[in-house]
Amino acid sequence: MKPIQLKAEIISNKQVGPNFWRCEISAAKIAKGALAGQFLNIKVNDTCVPLLRRPLSIHHADDRKLAVLYEALGPGTRALSLKKQGEFLDLIGPLGKGFKIPPAQAGGKNVLVAGGLGVAPLLFLSKKLNPAHTSVIIGARTKNHLLCAGEFKKRGFQTHITTDDGSAGLKGQVTDLLAKMISKINRLNIYACGPKKMLQAVAEISVKNKFNAQLSLETHMACGIGACLGCVVNTTKGFKRVCSDGPVFQADELIW
Ligand SMILES: Cc1cc2nc3c(=O)[nH]c(=O)nc-3n(C[C@H](O)[C@H](O)[C@H](O)COP(=O)(O)OP(=O)(O)OC[C@H]3O[C@@H](n4cnc5c(N)ncnc54)[C@H](O)[C@@H]3O)c2cc1C
Numbered sequence: 001m002k003p004i005q006l007k008a009e010i011i012s013n014k015q016v017g018p019n020f021w022r023c024e025i026s027a028a029k030i031a032k033g034a035l036a037g038q039f040l041n042i043k044v045n046d047t048c049v050p051l052l053r054r055p056l057s058i059h060h061a062d063d064r065k066l067a068v069l070y071e072a073l074g075p076g077t078r079a080l081s082l083k084k085q086g087e088f089l090d091l092i093g094p095l096g097k098g099f100k101i102p103p104a105q106a107g108g109k110n111v112l113v114a115g116g117l118g119v120a121p122l123l124f125l126s127k128k129l130n131p132a133h134t135s136v137i138i139g140a141r142t143k144n145h146l147l148c149a150g151e152f153k154k155r156g157f158q159t160h161i162t163t164d165d166g167s168a169g170l171k172g173q174v175t176d177l178l179a180k181m182i183s184k185i186n187r188l189n190i191y192a193c194g195p196k197k198m199l200q201a202v203a204e205i206s207v208k209n210k211f212n213a214q215l216s217l218e219t220h221m222a223c224g225i226g227a228c229l230g231c232v233v234n235t236t237k238g239f240k241r242v243c244s245d246g247p248v249f250q251a252d253e254l255i256w
């Protein structure tokens, strides 16, 4: 669907981790057409601080509402974390191009690879995938920074965890587990979202093994609608705008 702009009421805005928040917003018009991997560009305040909208992945969408999952990092997300039920946000969405789901008959296994807040779009994507053919790898700084592992497990996905300090799951990186997993598989669809370094490592593994991999990039953005060229990345097809040509790209088209 074409993106639209609207003022949407906050249904809830709850802290779900050390500095993590989940905000539910009443926005049926955007939610009904939203695809996993697309994002909202949110103007948190009517004031000029912060001046620019902030892009956040669509974490959940149903007939009535949307949700975003975010870390209160800088002025935009900190201001968002202070918003209460009943207040309004100015949204543009759904923006960008989401994940493409290969037809079921294409076969192969799926793996979702999430680093930190990268779980936000992947939990939404998981609703379209069969848990019997899909594994999930989630990486976090520590056990306390782990997000959504319980939700994936509840939905029946085999869920693997890595933490930087070893406080939950394997001590190490998501790509350590991915490398182990692929030693037993020859057809794999990888869907990944997380920090740039992680995505680059996932891309290397997938290109080397000729797997289909879709990566959702989280570059800095300004306009969010393809107008300013503030978010371009280099690809085998020339420079592409993350906000309008992505944020999801095939791993083999990205030049790092
Ligand atoms: C398509 C897309 C989807 C996103 N989805 C989410 C999401 O679901 N949840 C979430 O918490 N965040 C998400 N982000 C990242 C979020 O938009 C940025 O972190 C945003 O800048 C936060 O605004 P702020 O004012 O709070 O912090 P800022 O002051 O803008 O940034 C805070 C700190 O983070 C750094 N930073 C900002 N943006 C990035 C970036 N893209 N990559 C690396 N470092 C950065 C800044 O340099 C600064 O140090 C997404 C970004 C994109 C492009």
Ligand code: FES
Residues within 6 Å of the ligand: 220, 221, 222, 223, 224, 225, 226, 227, 228, 229, 230, 231, 232, 241, 242, 243, 244
């Ligand atoms: S943020 Fe302006 S073109 Fe992408």
